[in-house]
Amino acid sequence: MSIVVIGSLNMDMVVRAERAPEAGETLFGQGFALSPGGKGANQAVAAARLGADVTMIGRVGKDAFGNGLLEIMQQEQIHTEYISRSESQATGVASIVVDGAGENRIIVVPGANVEMTPEDIEALEFVIAQARIVVMQLETDLAMCGAAAAIASRHGIPVILNPAPARPLGDELLRHVTYLTPNETEAGILAGITVESIDDAERAARILLQKGVQHIIVTLGSKGALIVNAAGSLHVPGFPVHAVDTVAAGDSFNGALAWQLTRGKTLDEAVRFANAVGALAVGKAGAISSLPRLDEVEQFLQQAADAERGEQ
Template sequence: MGIVVIGSLNMDMVVRANRAPNAGETLMGQAFALSPGGKGANQAVAAARLGAEVSMIGSVGKDTFGSEMLEIIKQEGIHIEHISVSETEATGVASIVIEEDGENRIIVVPGANIDLFVEDIQALESIISQAEMIVMQLEMELAMSEHAIAIAHRHGIPVILNPAPARVLKDEMLGQVSFLTPNETEAGILTGMTVDSLETAEQAARILLQKGIKNVIITLGAKGALIVNAEGAKSVPGFPVKAIDTVAAGDSFNGALAQQLVLGKTLEEAVSFANAVGALAVGKEGAIPSLPQLSEVEQFLKHVSAVK
């Protein structure tokens, strides 16, 4: 069954501007584009483009965006038979403002993404139980997400949880997660700390480990990532690149992490590879359009190795 991604599918409405407007302010932007995305879809495509077998569980609306999303996901070789079509909710959308330095501000309207409930995921227990890895985020109904993680845990299937958008989560849910991948902001919200350095990142990770999580991987942007588990803490350096668009950087990291772990790579090897995938993703515009193919990542790593 390979990797099963349980997650969101959104159509991104992307505006590029020198900066985001202040409250009550109107600015002129430089460009607008519709781009397929959603954290779940991004992670699924990221893993599939790296060669993984991927199935997706999610929901879209009975509308043009929904049809487009299903076709795009299918063209990536991802199994879509467990993506439902909502009769009542529109396909999720994200409004994204990308500033000149590549930083972004995002508002998500989840729509059909939250039209997937506990009973729906319960009916897919046989699919979850056959997976090699489950990948999840938090753009869906929280009770459903909690139940999906519980099903995976019951069957001994490892779960990668990217806790975004950030929110406080129950210890019981966190304790069933094999790999938690927050960024600094998300780690701070989960622990009540200010996470702004390697030292505070490690402190936050150790708090999270106490909740029963096996591995905490805090992503640090261009600085790479910090792995903390029972064996200790390990900083895995990133790859300095010029950021054009940071949308989907974290999603590309999570998809790559899943693909590498399913291949049997060590956690440090998987995180280093995922850092490279994230670096390539920020060098292109868009969410799904920015996700690299395996050949691009291999060429990038070969180039980096040659210039060391």
């Protein structure tokens, strides 16, 4: 198998409004939709739509949302045999408000996602051991994530950890991480500093390198991404696009990064490609519904290359 994604599966409840309400305020919205998502599911689909062979490990409830998420994963040709069903917890949900500028505010109720334990993941060591790369996020139990990273490290399998939602992480987990992909806010929280510029992002990344992470890739939204490792730092510019909805932008980046790395691309090549996938994702509404396919990305990159040549 190629990519193993260990993570969350949620049903997103998306409300679109011109702005988010203040405390105690009621606003009229412009739309509502149920959309399958969860950071794990989004990253799995992002990679699968590009052509990757993807296996998903996670947990959903025995409910309609769980049924729907499993059906979506199967439609995307993702291996779902290691997505288990909880006997007691409902499928995770996310309440998302998307404003007129495309920015989002999210509250996640994880439900079955956090039920998986270190013992559960250790029982799936044989799955992780066959991966070419493992992708994780933080919408699941943190101890389970640590156990999964340790298993992957033991078998020499690279680990991408997208540290979202942001929370402090111990050095024991971080030293098993090959590629850490925080955004600016998450990098600041993990490093214990305020990140307001690319220079700040590099400073935060240097702190995280000292904790044992091999490569830090700080995603910078429309400004692209910053790669920091023992060899130095490199800013990989983004692609200017009109943002409709930033839901799943980071997830699309991580899925694309994993796929490119399994294809033997250099890290800067992989990040540039992932920047393009993220740019395409913010141009559409929804989470999984916004994730591009390979032909769209190739066309987008060709147009960008043509535009760069025309400016020279």
